[in-house]
Amino acid sequence: MENDAYDRIGDEPPNYEETSFSGGTTSNGNGTGNGEHRAVRPSVVSAFGHDTLDRVPNIDFYRNAGSVSGNRAVRPSLQELHDVFQKNGRISVTNTVEDREGSDGTPSDDVESVIPLDNKDGTVRFGWIKGVLVRCMLNIWGVMLFIRLSWVFGQAGWGLGIVVIALSCVVTTVTGLSMSAICTNGVVRGGGAYYLISRSLGPEFGGSIGLIFAFANAVAVAMYVVGFAETVVDLLKENDAIMIDELNDIRIIGCISVVLLLGISVAGMEWEAKAQIGLLIILLVAIANVFVGTGIPASTDKKSKGFFNYDAKIFMENLPPDFRDGETFFSVFAIFFPAATGILAGANISGDLKDPQDALPKGTLLAILITGVTYLGVALCVSATVVRDATGNINDTIATGMEMLCNGTNTAACEQGWNFSSCDVNSCKFGSMNNFQVMTMVSGFGPLITAGTFSATLSSALASLVSAPKVFQALCKDNIYTALKFFAKGHGKNNEPIRGYVLTFIIAVAFIIIADLNVIAPIISNFFLASYALINFSCFHASYAKSPGWRPAYRYYNMWLSLFGAVLCCGVMFVINWWAALLTYAIEIFLYVYVTVKKPNVNWGSSTQAVTFVSAVNNALSLTGVEDHVKNFRPQCMVLTGAPKNRPALLDLAHCFTKNYGLCLTCEVFVGPRTETLTDVNAGMEKNQMWLNKKKRKAFYAAVACDSFRQGTEILLQASGLGRLKPNILMMGFKKDWRTADTAGVQSYVGILHDAFDFEYGTVVLRMNQGLDISHIIKAQEEMEREAQEQKDLEKEELAEENKGKSIFRKSRNLSTQGLTSRASVTTPQSPQVVVVNERLVSTSTQFQRKQGKGTIDVWWMFDDGGLTLLLPYILTTRKKFKDCKMRIFIAGQPGRVEQDRHEMKSLLEKFRIKYADIHVIDDITQNPNSNSWKMFEDMIEPFRLHEGSKSTTLAEALRKDNPWKISDAELDTFEEKTNLQVRLNELLQENSRAANLIIVSMPIARLGSVSDHLYMAWLDILTKNLPPTMLIRGNHKSVLTFYS
Secondary structure (H helix, E strand, C coil), X not given: CCCCCCCCCCCCCCCCCCCCCCCEEEECCCCCCCCCEEEEEECECHHHCCCECCCCCCHHHHCCCCCCCCEEECCCCHHHXXXXXXXXXXXXXXXXXXXXXXXXXXXXXXXCCCCCCHHHHCCCCXXXXXXXXXXXXXXXXXXXXXXXXXXXXXXXXXXXXXXXXHHHXXXXXXXXXXXXXXXXXXXXXXXXXXXXXXXXXXXXXXXXXXXHHHHHHHHHHHHHHHHXXXXXXXXXXXCCCCCCCHHHHHHHHHHHHHHHHHHHHHHCHHHHHHHHHHHHHHHHHHHHHHHHHHHCCCCHHHHHCCECCCCHHHHHHCCCCCCCCCCCHHHHHHHHHHHHCCCCCCHHHHHHECCHHHHHHHHHHHHHHHXXXXXXXXXXXXXXXXXXXXXXXXXXXXXXXXXXXXXXXXXXXXXXXXXXHHHHCXXXXXXXXXXXXXXXXXXXXXXXXXXXXXXXXXXXXXXHHHHHHHHHHHHHHCCCCHHHHHHHCCECCCCECHHHHHHHHHHXXXXXXXXXXXXXXXXXXXXXXXXHHHHHHHHHHHHHHCCCCCCCCCCCCCXXXXXXXXXXXXXXXXXXXXXXXXXXXXXXXXXXXXXXHHCCCCCCCCHHHHHHHHHHHHHHHHHHCCCCCHHHCCXXXXXXXXXXXXXXXXXXXXXXXXXXXXXEEEEEEEECCHHHHHHHHHHHHHHHHHHHHHCCCCCEEEEEEECCHHHHHHHHHHHCCECCECCCEEEEEXXXXXXXXXXXXXXXXXXXXXHHHHCCXXXXXXXXXXXXXXXXXXXXXXXXXXXXXXXXXXXXXXXXXXXXXXXXXXXXXXXXXXXXXXXHCCCCCCCHHHHHHHHXXXXXXXXXXXXXXXXXXXXXXXXXXXXHHHHHHHHHHCCHHHCCEEEEEEEECCCCCHHHHHHHHHHHHHHHCCCCCEEEEECCCCCCXXXXXXXXXXXXXXXXXXXXXXXXXXXXHHHHHHCCCCECHHHHHHCHHHHHHXXXXXXXXXXXXXXXXXXXXXXXXXXXXXXXXXXXXHHHXXXXXXCCCEEEEEXXXXXXXXXXX
C-alpha cells in the first residue's frame, strides 16, 4: 500500500516487509540500482507493551516536505495501520527519509530546522545581540541624531518634541509587537518583512510588498551613502580641498564608498558583522561625547553660539513650540520619523540567525527602547543647554547688572549676559533653530561627532546593502515573479546572494549619480511604512481569522492594537508626503493585481485563506436562516460527468448555467468493493479539482465509492451541498447504449431519474450524436503520455550509463537501446482513420467551449414544470458563447386557436421579461406519426417486448414472472397516446429544428411502477433521435420564474 504521506523526492515509497525485532536494512527502491541503503525501523513493542506499527509523537514527523537539511521521518499512513495484516504482523516502516535530492543544499532552505547549524558546515549564525540588537540600533541611530534632532526640538519645543518621538516609538513598538507575534508562530526563514507578510497574508500581499521593500532598501543605500559623501564634501570645503565641484565630489566619494561597502558585504556576513561592531563602538563614543560635552563649562565662543550648559530657564524657554518658515507639527514629524525606521534590520537577515523566533522579538523591542531613550535623552540635554537663536558674535554681551531689563524672546540668553535680540529682526546662523551642527558644538570633542555621523551613515548603508539582496533572494526563491528566478541562487556556505548584491550595487550607484534624493526620500520612507502597516495588519488578520494554526509563542500583543498600528502607519504615510503615499499604494495595488492574475503555485496557509473559510461558513449559515425565494433562484447543478475531463460537453453546459454565480458539482461514482475503489477515490479528488481549476471551471469535484452506480448517485443526491448551498438540478448524459446494455444497467439509469424526481431535483439529460463521452480517448492519451515519460526516463538512464566511463559506453548504449525498442513496441500506433475519428470526437465534445455562430436555441416547452425548461435556455443566451443565438419558443396549441395561444404565451414571456425571436404554436401535435417513424419505434422496442397477447394465459404469466422488466402488450395499450406523442414530437422536431444550435425539450415523466424502464428509455430515445444536441429538461414543478417585483 502506498504511503501518501511520503513526499517523493528521488525515492519511491518504503517497502513494508517481514523483519526481525533486531532491525535491518532495505534498499531505497528507486530502481536506479545505485546500491544505496536506508535504515529500516521495524514494528516495536515500545512503550505500549505490544507489537505495533504506531509511532510515538516526534518532531521529525512534522517536518515540511521542503526540508533539506535533515531527515524527515515517515509516519505510517492511516491505510497502512487499518489494512488487514498480510505479513503475520511482522511489518517494518522506514524510519527516515533523506530529502536532499533536488535541493541546493543550503541550511537556510530547511523550513523546520530549529537546531543551530553553525557546526555542521561552517555556516555563520548570529545571536540576538549581534544579529538583531546591534543592527537595529545602528539602523535607527542615523544622521538625524547628530544633524536634525536639535532643529526638531527647536521647532516643536521639547513638549511637542517628546510627542514626536513618542508617536514614532508607538508606531515602531506596535509594529515590533506584531512582528514578534508573527515570527513566533512557526519557524522563520530568510526574507524579513517579505517572509512574514507573505506567509501571513499570502503571496499577493507578500509579493507586492517584498519587491518594493527590497527596492527601498537598495535606494536607501544610496541615500545613506550620499549623506556620508555630503559630510565629507563639507569637510573638504572647510579645508579648501574640493576635487572638482561639490556635486561631482559627492558622486565620486559616494561611488567609492559603496564599492568598499560592497566588498565588505561580499566578503561574507562575518566580516560585515565585524564592521558593524566597529561602527557601533564609534557611534556609542560619539553619543557619550554629547552627554559629556553638556557638562563641560561652555567657552565664550560656545556661549556666543547659544550653548550655556544646563539652565532651567533655557529648558523652560524651549518648552513651547516655535514653528517657523511654514513648518507645522506634522511637517516636523515627517522630517524626524525616518530616523525611527530601521526596526526590520534584524528581521531582514532572519535566515542568518541562530534562533529567529527568540532573537527577533527580544532584539527588536530592546533596540526600539534603547534608541528611543537615546533620542529623548540627547534632545532634552540639548533643549536644556542651547537657546533657539544666537548670533555667534562674542561681542554681543550685556553689561553686568543690566539683566533685569531682559524681556522678549531671548530672555534666558539675556539673563546669561548675552544680547541676541538682533535675531528677532535678522536671521541668525547659530542656535538650535539655525545651526545643524549644534551637536558638534555641544560635544566635548567635535571631531567625534563627525566620526559618529560617518558611523551612522555607513552602518545604515551597510545594513541596507545586506538587507536588500537577502529580501530579494527570498522573494525570487519563491518564484512569485518568474522573470526574477535568476537572482534566487546563492553562493558559498552562507548562501550569499551575490547576484542580488550586484543588482543592489547597480541601483545604489544609479541613485548616487543623481546625487539629489530630496524627491525620492519620502517615497522610500513610505515604502518602509507600507511594510510596517502590512506587518501590523498581518497580525490583526491572523488573530481575526481565529485559525487553530495561529499560536504565537509571544503573548504580549493585541489584535486591535495591531489594527491601530496599521491604520497609524497609513496615516503617517500621508503625513510625511501625500503624493508619495498615493504612489506607494498605486505601485502596491499594481503588483498585487499582477501576482493575483499570475496565480503563483504556492500554498503557505495564509490568514487570507483562513478568513475566506470563516466568511464562507458564516455566509452559508446566514443563508439557512432565509427562506428560498423565487426571485433568488439560481441553477445549482450536480453533474454526473465521471472524471470531469471525460464528458466536457456536459460540464461546459453546466458551467454556462452556473458560471460564477451558482454551484456546480461534478460527480463520479466508483463502482466496486470499497477496499478496491477507495484508493482511486482518494487519488482522484485533488487531481480532478486541480484539472477544473486549470481549465477555469468554477466547479467542485465529488466522488463516492459504492457497490452500484445508482446507490452512489442516490447518496450524492441526498448528501451533497451545505445548507442552502446545495444542488437543485441533476445533469447527466443520455444512455445511448441502452439497447445493448444489460438489464441491470438500464434499470439503474432509469432508477436514477426516478430518484431525482423523488428528491425533487430538476433534471437535465443531454444527448449528442457523438462526442458526449470521450473517456476512451482520454485514457489512450494518458497511456501514451505515461509511456512517453517512461521513454524519457530510459533515455536519462542511457546518458547516466554513458557518463560512467568509456569502457562500458557501447555496452550501456546497446542495453538502453534495447530497452527503448522494447518500450516502443508496447504501444501500437493508431491508424490514420482512428486518429481522424478521435479528433472529430474531441472537437465535437468541446463544441460548447467555442463561440456559437448565429443560429437558434429552440425551446419546446410542452409542459409547465415551474419554468426551468424556459429559464435554462434564457441563461444560455446571456453568456458570451451563445449571445448570437436567438431563442425560439415552441408550444402545443389547439386547432382553431393558434393566435390566441401565441398571444397568451407572448404576454407571459413579456411579463417574465424573457427575450425571444419567435413563438411557434404546434396545433397538429395530436396527429398520429407516419408509418416509417412508428416502424422505427417498433423496431427499437422489439427485443424488449413480451408479446404475451399471442400466447396462452399460462405461458404469458410465466413470461411475466421470468421477465418482469419487459414491455407487455397491456402496457403499450395503456400508454399508446403518450408513446404516439413522443414519436410525433420527433417528427416535428425534425421538421422545425434540424438547423438549431441547441434544442431544449420538456422531458416526459414515467409514472413510477407503471412504465417499464425499457419503454421509458425508448420514449427518450425516439424523442431525441437524429437531432442536433438536445437537452431534455424537467423542473421540480416549483416556480423558478416570477413576474412580481
